[in-house]
Amino acid sequence: MADSARATDPPGIPNVTGRPGWLRAASAVGRRWPTWLALAWAAISLADVSDGLEYMVLFVLPATGYLFLAVVDLPRITWAVGLAAMATVVVLRMLDINPWPALAVAVVTLAAVGLINGQLRKPGLYALQSPGALAFMAFGLLVLAVPTTVGGYLVAAGLLGHATWDAVHWRADKIVSRSFAEWCGVLDLVLGVGLLVVLLLR
Template structure:
């Protein structure tokens, strides 16, 4: 009997429980903790980052860049390469900033180009989550531009809102288990949520 094929765009690393029947309780507990490694990694990253946060504007890239990456992964329909794409995208931004090149114009061009390609190859014409990728990436990009245009005293709060908005976006992808690797959606969602709440708290007490 031929096993059913995986649906297009389905992530390949779901964090399901698997078959743990018959295993000792301590091993089941260890496996349960281990399956949540994206959450532990995100909490660690957030704690380190919040310990040395400035005005919060440094976090703006965290909801614009991933939205662009999600759009790219929807166009190529390769969830398996999610982490490779994420690392490559972050490395590119670091290199651009090192060379004193503003990454925002390049990101805007990439978003528009990906939206056009995705419509041409029909990947972004699919229903539900696929159809939301272009509007979602454009919305996060536009929100980032709004943040850049307001006073710094207001911008930090908007960045926190953007992070919380992207946490919800991550949750949608995690639940659907499509377009991006589920482990990345979990990591990104927890990171965005903790940074967004932490940034709001820090801004309110300053």
């Protein structure tokens, strides 16, 4: 009977029924590494949060990156694009150059290129990328225009909004890699809620 069951296993699929429970649990935990990475980052960051405006880049920059990835249609390079974008902002700030004009130009340029080559005229998430990126960019500029006491709450709202945007991409498994959408979504959610709590307790 066992030999018969073994013979019907699909080729290339290991028989995991005999694996110990702790090994299956460890495997399940390991698959959620983007969540653990996001939680660790959020815990370290929230321990030293000031007015919260420093988090604004976390919903404007990824929205720009998502737009770029929709235009080039290469989800496999998501992490490379994300790391390159963050490094660019860090370098610009070290050189005392305001990154927001460059980001605004990038969003407008990418939206134009995507509409011309047809990528952003595809139905579904592709068509939503340019209005989504423009909305997050406009929201970021609004944060810069209001008093800091109000801006912190707007940043929290922006983070929660982008967490929702990440969840949509994670569920659809399109445009960006699922691991990045998971990491970004958990980070945005925890930072958004955490920032609200910090601001309300002050």
